[in-house]
Amino acid sequence: MREFDELQSHVLQRSLVQAGSAKDLMRTVRNQLLEASDRTKLSTPPQDVYGLVGLSDEFTPTLRKALQCARVALGAFVVTGGEKNRGRSKDLRHFKRSDGAWFDFSIVGRGYSGFVEILAYTYEIRLPVGHGAPFVRFDLNVPDGANQEGELRCHVHIGSDDVRIPAPTMTPREMLALFIDGICAASNRDGRTRTAFEHQWFAESHRMLAGDSGVDGLRERS
Amino acid sequence: MSPGTRPLEPMEFALRCIASQGAAAYLIYLASPADIASVFGELQDELTTALPEIQAVKSSSARQLLEAVAAHDANVPLLVDASAYDAEAWRLLDRRRSSLQRSGVTAIMTTTDSFDALMRHAPNLMSWFGGDVFAFPGTEVLERRHASLREDRLAALRAWSGLTDAEVLEQARAQTLPRDPEYAEWLVLLGRGDLLNA
Numbered sequence A: 001m002r003e004f005d006e007l008q009s010h011v012l013q014r015s016l017v018q019a020g021s022a023k024d025l026m027r028t029v030r031n032q033l034l035e036a037s038d039r040t041k042l043s044t045p046p047q048d049v050y051g052l053v054g055l056s057d058e059f060t061p062t063l064r065k066a067l068q069c070a071r072v073a074l075g076a077f078v079v080t081g082g083e084k085n086r087g088r089s090k091d092l093r094h095f096k097r098s099d100g101a102w103f104d105f106s107i108v109g110r111g112y113s114g115f116v117e118i119l120a121y122t123y124e125i126r127l128p129v130g131h132g133a134p135f136v137r138f139d140l141n142v143p144d145g146a147n148q149e150g151e152l153r154c155h156v157h158i159g160s161d162d163v164r165i166p167a168p169t170m171t172p173r174e175m176l177a178l179f180i181d182g183i184c185a186a187s188n189r190d191g192r193t194r195t196a197f198e199h200q201w202f203a204e205s206h207r208m209l210a211g212d213s214g215v216d217g218l219r220e221r222s
Numbered sequence B: 001m002s003p004g005t006r007p008l009e010p011m012e013f014a015l016r017c018i019a020s021q022g023a024a025a026y027l028i029y030l031a032s033p034a035d036i037a038s039v040f041g042e043l044q045d046e047l048t049t050a051l052p053e054i055q056a057v058k059s060s061s062a063r064q065l066l067e068a069v070a071a072h073d074a075n076v077p078l079l080v081d082a083s084a085y086d087a088e089a090w091r092l093l094d095r096r097r098s099s100l101q102r103s104g105v106t107a108i109m110t111t112t113d114s115f116d117a118l119m120r121h122a123p124n125l126m127s128w129f130g131g132d133v134f135a136f137p138g139t140e141v142l143e144r145r146h147a148s149l150r151e152d153r154l155a156a157l158r159a160w161s162g163l164t165d166a167e168v169l170e171q172a173r174a175q176t177l178p179r180d181p182e183y184a185e186w187l188v189l190l191g192r193g194d195l196l197n198a
Helices: A002-012 A022-038 A046-052 A061-069 A172-182 A196-221 B010-020 B036-050 B062-071 B087-095 B112-121 B123-129 B139-161 B165-173 B181-189
Strands: A017-019 A053-057 A075-081 A102-111 A115-126 A135-140 A154-158 B025-030 B055-058 B078-081 B105-110 B133-135
Touching: A002 A154, A022 A046, A022 A053, A022 A075, A022 A102, A022 A115, A022 A172, A022 B036, A046 A053, A046 B010, A053 B139, A053 B181, A075 B181, A102 A172, A102 B181, A115 A172, A115 B181, B010 B025, B010 B036, B010 B105, B025 B112, B025 B123, B036 B055, B036 B078, B036 B105, B055 B062, B062 B078, B062 B087, B087 B112, B087 B123, B105 B112, B112 B123, B139 B165, B139 B181, B165 B181
Parallel strands: B025 B105, B025 B133, B055 B078, B078 B105
Antiparallel strands: A017 A115, A053 A075, A075 A102, A102 A115, A115 A135, A135 A154
């Protein structure tokens, strides 16, 4: 949408360059999750946090060892948190929040001498029933120099894979802070009473979903 | 790998050291001479992130270790490269073990040959480690684990998109690959970060 070109330019000016290597980034991400586990904001125990955070790069084993020996960190990488889970199955390994929300993420970047640049990311959190939407996902797509017009490179999906809303680029630290302490019900008051509009919307949405997959299909998935 | 040692990745050994912080703990981590330098560096990086106060000691002799221990507070975690220690060095440390007593974590890295010498010539010191003797599983083992995890993620991406690796690469070369972050990850896992076009 051309109307968002200026907004997108503004958003994408925010630097996603960080000092350090891909491993440093991975460890920083892991430590933030460990700290959240220590203060029981995450119910995922520390040893599981270690197992859930991973780092992959594009190198062959021989080249990787040579780079490690030379203490050089270059090339494209992906930091992962939890198993790849676009199907939203609770059977795949993920991080659990103490209120029942659960999430996973992946961050793609490129390492240079002394710094890394985040190129793309996806973070998705699934919320407890009654928290407004089944999931929230923040995506940063890979830049497309040839045709970036009209594309919302950085966006958020709230309860729908098909609806995109412009979102600011955020660092891994900011994203995880949002997922650990941010997207949640207010703790200082009871939930607001739902309006008649919301009741009707959810009821009609449920009928629509039941029609898409059949009532049995819904029961199996829930 | 020496009998009685348990294979652990560097990250897992670091986690054990971190979990032991706050008490007097002595742990040993073994690696082959070819891997010692890189694994020591890896451990140092892992431990420094969680325990910024940790001191790395690369001592070529037992006397240097004794001096290093005396120079730091007893509760500061220590990571020691003892790969150069021979029978004589371990005998000295066994006799002077009271000087090695500390209230913090002491993690010692060495080779299996040096560890054999420790067991034979420093029985009193050896008793401090108890069952806390671990070993780097080796680069090949780690690579196999890494490759397995990589393949799991690739399988998940294929199942999600319905595309094959070849189709993704073809679209990336033609610059028609969707810009979703999943495809970026796919290219990295295939070793084709050069096609990220960024």
